[in-house]
Amino acid sequence: MAPPGFRPYSRGRPRLDTRRPRTRFAHSTPATAMEALATNGAPTNASDRALIEVNGLKKRYMMGSQEVWALDGVTLSIEEGDYVAVMGPSGSGKSTFMNMLGCLDTPTSGTYHLRGEDVSTFSDDELAEIRNHEIGFVFQTFNLLPRVNCLRNAELPLIYAGMSKRDRRERAAEALRSVGLGDRLDHRPNELSGGQRQRVATARALVNRPALLLADEPTGNLDTETGDEIMELLEGLHRQGNTILLVTHEEAIAHHARRVIHLRDGKLEREETVEEPALAGADISIG
Ligand SMILES: Nc1ncnc2c1ncn2[C@@H]1O[C@H](COP(=O)(O)OP(=O)(O)O)[C@@H](O)[C@H]1O
Ligand SMILES: [Mg+2]
Secondary structure, eight states, rough: OOOOTTTOTTOOOOSSOTSSSOGGGGGGOOOHHHHHHHHTHHHHHHTTTOOOOEEEEEEEEETTTTTEEEEEEEEEEEEETEEEEEEEETTSSHHHHHHTTTSOOOSSSEEETTTTTTGOOHHHHHHHHHHHEEEEEEETTTTOOOOOOOOOOOOHHHTTTTTHHHHHHHHHHHHHHHOOOOOOOTGGGSSSSSHHHHHHOOOOOOTOOOOEEEESSSSTSHHHHHHHHHHHHHHHHTTTTOOOOOOSSHHHHHSSSSEEEETTTTTTEEEESSSOOOOOOOOOOOO
């Protein structure tokens, strides 16, 4: 069951202005980079391309004089509305992969197309612009600001995106209602349970209506029952059309997703299709 006050973030919402002329990223400022991304998201183009396409993605780190290939040639597509879990032993490249998809880092080689546009060639400013508008992050440790209330925490990405205060407040309140925290807007994180804190973090991740929601071990710091509550929340978001990529080392958590990607030594070892995804408990009270 969806939490009370759950309001959909619909896939069909008119958030991309498709009337603008197409602009190439290569010669653009961040603002026009967004226009090009938006234009490329138009139905005419989007229908024949996956939301995310990575091809031969590699990332090399230097440890002193030694090379470490954190990613060693990953090729994968993710469709709009997919729910994908990434599994693998420690050091297999999960976080590196998530950082690439989240535009926090750029590959050493290979390509990353988001809505058909090759973001692996973007400048730092352009990547920041994409992060602010297209990516929502949820972390194991919540990463909330302790001294400000839920509303201020949830509106943070919209400050970076340059939205007016009134619109920010409205959107942040809406996002908090959508995760069942409409009655906690004025609470600070230390006045909330762990599960509620992760809900605030999820509201913050959703507030810019991202194309992609990235969650790195979102239940890692929660007890089983509270973790189940967060998995239920993600399920609801998936049903409403959100695209979710979840990193976890727990098989039971991964099987909430529709696809499970296994990484090993920076390579895609195998992929599973989950025929009967696990459903989080239906009788959880949200409080
Ligand atoms: N900033 C970095 N500098 C050097 N090596 C790194 C860096 N980040 C990750 N690595 C190495 O890359 C490999 C993959 O790391 P990571 O993506 O964090 O794996 P996972 O999240 O699956 O545990 C590991 O061998 C790790 O030591
Ligand atoms: Mg990691």
